[in-house]
Amino acid sequence: MSTTVADVIAATEKLWPPSGAESWDAVGLVAGDLDAPVSRISLAVDAVLDTVQEAIDDRADMLITHHPLLLRGVTSIASDRYKGAVLTKLVRAECALVTAHTNADVVETGTSGRFAAKLGLTDVAPIVMGETPDRGIGRTGMLPEEMTLGRLARLIGEILPATAAGIRVAGEFDQIVRSVALCGGAGDAYLNDPAVLAADVYITSDLRHHPASEARENARLMRGPALVDVSHWASEWLWLEAASDELRALLPEVTISVSELRTDPWDFAVVQ
Numbered sequence: 001m002s003t004t005v006a007d008v009i010a011a012t013e014k015l016w017p018p019s020g021a022e023s024w025d026a027v028g029l030v031a032g033d034l035d036a037p038v039s040r041i042s043l044a045v046d047a048v049l050d051t052v053q054e055a056i057d058d059r060a061d062m063l064i065t066h067h068p069l070l071l072r073g074v075t076s077i078a079s080d081r082y083k084g085a086v087l088t089k090l091v092r093a094e095c096a097l098v099t100a101h102t103n104a105d106v107v108e109t110g111t112s113g114r115f116a117a118k119l120g121l122t123d124v125a126p127i128v129m130g131e132t133p134d135r136g137i138g139r140t141g142m143l144p145e146e147m148t149l150g151r152l153a154r155l156i157g158e159i160l161p162a163t164a165a166g167i168r169v170a171g172e173f174d175q176i177v178r179s180v181a182l183c184g185g186a187g188d189a190y191l192n193d194p195a196v197l198a199a200d201v202y203i204t205s206d207l208r209h210h211p212a213s214e215a216r217e218n219a220r221l222m223r224g225p226a227l228v229d230v231s232h233w234a235s236e237w238l239w240l241e242a243a244s245d246e247l248r249a250l251l252p253e254v255t256i257s258v259s260e261l262r263t264d265p266w267d268f269a270v271v272q
């Protein structure tokens with residue numbers, strides 16, 4: 001009996017229960033037949049033309065991505081547009097597509113949990129509590145030792161895969177930090193969360209001008225964290241390695257690989 005798409009779905013639901021997903025999210029099987037055999041799986045943050053082509057070239061029977069390809073209304077899957085082209089390629093190659101998104105963010109070993117572990121944080125707790133005390137969105141914790149904000153930024157740079165925009169910091173290079181709040185992916189929704197306000201530094205992605213500026217101005221008047229803005233893709237790519245290990249333990253007969261293609265959309269930056 002070979003492993004089927006349904007068997008892999010069961011494994012993913014054990015690791016990342018769909019009940020943990022946000023109500024607006026779309027997780028699980030996006031394309032493919034439940035009874036199709038699976039001997040090879042590729043993992044990526046995004047289902048884009050390059051990661052899909054790589055999975056097909058590797059003869060993967062399934063691509064598991066963190067981000068949902070289909071979230072908002074779609075009225076065409078014609079292949080002259082990105083989403084249609086991606087779906088057409090996958091269906092033609094009989095490569096299933098599965099998403100594990102916010103349901104994979106909330107678990108202990110999810111995107112933020114993985115980032116916290118890579119930084120060596122202790123006393124780790126979610127920023128926003130989920131179904132159980134060890135599950136939830138984002139993480140807070142303590143660095144193993146106090147360090148300057150500049151050194152922390154360099155440490156983050158060593159942990160994350162390289163991207164064009166690098167790592168941006170709001171705060172003094174030499175200020176000492178120890179307590180950390182972090183959220184893999186876009187975390188500006190938690191800038192005013194008490195757990196984030198109480199931290200020395202908040203690490204997240206996609207910080208826009210107004211929320212970041214407001215947070216920094218408030219930090220000058222009250223208490224608030226320094227900000228470290230990293231690549232959204234890089235912060236979540238870290239999770240793929242942990243996810244592949246966990247899947248391998250449940251599906252030892254399946255070959256599982258992690259895509260190293262950079263799907264961060266920015267290609268280069270100039271330093272002024």
Ligand SMILES: [Zn+2]
Nearest residue numbers: 185186232236
């Ligand atoms: Zn994300």
